[in-house]
Amino acid sequence: MNEILVKKDLTPVTKLIVVRNPYVAAKAQPGQFIILRVRENGERIPLTIADFDREEDTITLVFQEVGFSTKLLGKLEVGDSILNLVGPLGIPAELPTSGTVVAVGGGVGVAPILPKCKELHKRGVNVVSIIGARSEDLIILEDEMRACSSEVHICTDDGSRGFKGFVSDKLKELIDGGLKCDEVVAVGPIPMMRATCETTRPYGLKTWVSMNPIMVDGTGMCGACRITVGGQTKFVCVDGPMFDGHEVDWAEAWRRAGMYRDEEKVAVESCQCGGGK
Amino acid sequence: MAVKERTPMPMQDPAERARNFSQVATGYTEEMALAEASRCLQCKNPRCVEGCPVSVQIPTFIGLIKERKYREAIETIKQTNNLPAVCGRVCPQESQCESKCVLLRTGHPIAIGRLERFAADWEAKGGALVPEKPAPNGKKVAVVGAGPSGLTAAGDLAKLGYDVTIYESLHAPGGVLIYGIPEFRLPKDVVRREVDYVKALGVKIVTDVVVGRTFTIDDLFDEGFEAVYVGTGAGLPMFMRIPGENLNGVYSANEWLTRINLMKAYLFPEWDTPVKKGKKVAVVGAGNVAMDAVRCALRLGAEEASIIYRRSRAEMPARAEEVENAEEEGVKFHFLTNPVEVLGDEKGWVKGLKCVKMELGEPDKSGRRRPVPIEGSEFVMDCDTVIMSLGTSPNPILSQTTSGLDAQSWGGLIADEKTGRTTRQRIWAGGDAVTGSATVILAMGAGKAAAKDIHEYLSGPQDKW
Numbered sequence A: 001m002n003e004i005l006v007k008k009d010l011t012p013v014t015k016l017i018v019v020r021n022p023y024v025a026a027k028a029q030p031g032q033f034i035i036l037r038v039r040e041n042g043e044r045i046p047l048t049i050a051d052f053d054r055e056e057d058t059i060t061l062v063f064q065e066v067g068f069s070t071k072l073l074g075k076l077e078v079g080d081s082i083l084n085l086v087g088p089l090g091i092p093a094e095l096p097t098s099g100t101v102v103a104v105g106g107g108v109g110v111a112p113i114l115p116k117c118k119e120l121h122k123r124g125v126n127v128v129s130i131i132g133a134r135s136e137d138l139i140i141l142e143d144e145m146r147a148c149s150s151e152v153h154i155c156t157d158d159g160s161r162g163f164k165g166f167v168s169d170k171l172k173e174l175i176d177g178g179l180k181c182d183e184v185v186a187v188g189p190i191p192m193m194r195a196t197c198e199t200t201r202p203y204g205l206k207t208w209v210s211m212n213p214i215m216v217d218g219t220g221m222c223g224a225c226r227i228t229v230g231g232q233t234k235f236v237c238v239d240g241p242m243f244d245g246h247e248v249d250w251a252e253a254w255r256r257a258g259m260y261r262d263e264e265k266v267a268v269e270s271c272q273c274g275g276g277k
Numbered sequence B: 001m002a003v004k005e006r007t008p009m010p011m012q013d014p015a016e017r018a019r020n021f022s023q024v025a026t027g028y029t030e031e032m033a034l035a036e037a038s039r040c041l042q043c044k045n046p047r048c049v050e051g052c053p054v055s056v057q058i059p060t061f062i063g064l065i066k067e068r069k070y071r072e073a074i075e076t077i078k079q080t081n082n083l084p085a086v087c088g089r090v091c092p093q094e095s096q097c098e099s100k101c102v103l104l105r106t107g108h109p110i111a112i113g114r115l116e117r118f119a120a121d122w123e124a125k126g127g128a129l130v131p132e133k134p135a136p137n138g139k140k141v142a143v144v145g146a147g148p149s150g151l152t153a154a155g156d157l158a159k160l161g162y163d164v165t166i167y168e169s170l171h172a173p174g175g176v177l178i179y180g181i182p183e184f185r186l187p188k189d190v191v192r193r194e195v196d197y198v199k200a201l202g203v204k205i206v207t208d209v210v211v212g213r214t215f216t217i218d219d220l221f222d223e224g225f226e227a228v229y230v231g232t233g234a235g236l237p238m239f240m241r242i243p244g245e246n247l248n249g250v251y252s253a254n255e256w257l258t259r260i261n262l263m264k265a266y267l268f269p270e271w272d273t274p275v276k277k278g279k280k281v282a283v284v285g286a287g288n289v290a291m292d293a294v295r296c297a298l299r300l301g302a303e304e305a306s307i308i309y310r311r312s313r314a315e316m317p318a319r320a321e322e323v324e325n326a327e328e329e330g331v332k333f334h335f336l337t338n339p340v341e342v343l344g345d346e347k348g349w350v351k352g353l354k355c356v357k358m359e360l361g362e363p364d365k366s367g368r369r370r371p372v373p374i375e376g377s378e379f380v381m382d383c384d385t386v387i388m389s390l391g392t393s394p395n396p397i398l399s400q401t402t403s404g405l406d407a408q409s410w411g412g413l414i415a416d417e418k419t420g421r422t423t424r425q426r427i428w429a430g431g432d433a434v435t436g437s438a439t440v441i442l443a444m445g446a447g448k449a450a451a452k453d454i455h456e457y458l459s460g461p462q463d464k465w
Helices: A022-027 A068-075 A107-122 A142-147 A167-176 A190-203 A250-257 A261-275 B030-037 B058-066 B070-080 B084-090 B102-106 B112-126 B148-159 B188-200 B217-222 B253-262 B288-299 B320-329 B397-401 B440-459
Strands: A004-011 A014-020 A033-037 A045-053 A058-064 A084-089 A100-106 A126-133 A151-156 A183-187 A207-210 A226-229 A232-235 A242-244 B140-144 B163-167 B204-206 B227-230 B250-252 B280-284 B304-308 B332-334 B337-344 B350-363 B369-373 B379-382 B385-388 B427-429
Touching (some): A022 A045, A045 A084, A058 A068, A058 A107, A100 A107, A100 A190, A107 A190, A107 A207, A126 A142, A142 A151, A183 A190, A226 A242, A226 A250, B058 B070, B084 B112, B084 B440, B148 B163, B148 B188, B148 B440, B217 B227, B227 B440, B253 B288, B288 B304, B350 B385
Parallel strands (some): A183 A207, B140 B163, B227 B427, B280 B385, B304 B332
Antiparallel strands (some): A014 A058, A045 A058, B337 B350, B350 B379
């Protein structure tokens, strides 16, 4: 259970792993996530399922080595097993069956948006993708996105490739240029999802986002992942992770995401001095 | 004749223990246990047994302790109780077995819980006897949730020869015993030992499975399980729905305790999960969970740790013993006080709790006098951490994903009080999943009753439900 079968570096800081877990592979739907723990002393961290293969009993996870636990995960090699992995958790994404959907993926957020695009494509929905990153070398899963999209627009903050600017700027350009679209799905860092929602709000364009807050159990038990949506407190783990982005209290979500920033630094430092074996 | 007093429980010094996570009550020595056991009158018609939800043969085991037959004593307990080291520590004996003891009128009922713990700990020191595995009867039963209720049901069914598998959503079995109750009241080694005993009876425990998501109850029936017992507890935390509840530094008691107990955040960064170590911590609520939460805050180094409760001392739902322990350790109690808003600083971190003073009015549905706010009595209490300990409700995931399994509007599964039978054939339920948050021992009692009924049902014609 949970053996790593494939490991790839997508960028210098982004890794893709294919993990054997027949339970999760059998039930996973686009939009759902898993919780894993790398070692006995380890944290429980949520990761969105980037792909699944029911025949092969595998799921694909893509993560950026930004924090202590993702760095630990990145140290596992093919043949190693993840200590604990539970899922699929959360409510599957509600996807339309016709029309045009613009999929906006920022940074590592392209990974969780991919299974939704694949499913939309399978249903005959026209998928227009906008994928972005800080620079060219951080763009991930481009070929996979091309395989399920009618158009793919690449954006980089530094202009090293494609459109120079944010994915939200590109989205505005496309809408103003006459692109007809029924819904937008945006996944990525909070500032990127927020900017996308602010872009679509004046057009009254339905915009789904996938939240990825701090979690502990992931089953509704702790409430660490609570956010405010439409003035109501929601638990992302059981009420989400997909929400109407125009209703999300972004300032609160951003603030809560930084709750353990100081502790994260301590953990990363202790990792460098040999703690994170 | 002078009344022989209860043998006191040896405890760590309050000032010292308030700063460590080691066990508060250190347990009877052999001499203490013998002294206490010798006070038992060995009633012909022992009422204490009636007070025990799992019918431990109390006078018998106490008599065996008195004769220094400790092995036989623990075996007697384990005939009906699969988790004696847990029960000896966390059962509210004062309202159960000990409340029925004939010596109660002397003010010194037998310390049944302490003796139960002594017998269980004696066994642990010498190495537990591996129980004899009964002959398998070829029938498979699934249990959902490895908490006290599920472990009890599974243990009892295994003793009857069933092939039992428990599915647990977390990475470790034990349920509230492992994520909720802190180390200083119930060491996790003790829980692990009890779980090992249930495993030694032949029960398989599969962790990291959320039934309702990873697979459904219907999948379990398709896999050949003939009955399912649901002991999923009451995991969803309640909040007050007051402004500021999502500020940084506001926790549910569940999150606070899960980080500390299951994830061992008090050992951060040796363990990877952090928790905010507040200097001034306010815990809202006055149940046993609130006491656990506030005492954890002290142990994490809080300068001030307070209980905020809207009723008065007399209405506190926590065990008297836990309240006393908390007070000795320096916890402050603010009675007749109710929060109306959590106040934050410019960066969104908790800086205070705005409260209103309350007075007691007419009795409410629960029979307790209803607290009513006193107009114009608002005041602000400085704090940097707020922990909401207002109770929990059952997770709706199973009733939502299992057709025919009905729940009350507040989430509790509908189940027969005596047998645990739910609204769907072959599914039983018990413990907090049915009652809402209650006690470990009541959940165990429900698991026991359901195991008995499952056995009767599966041994019979299986037609009536």
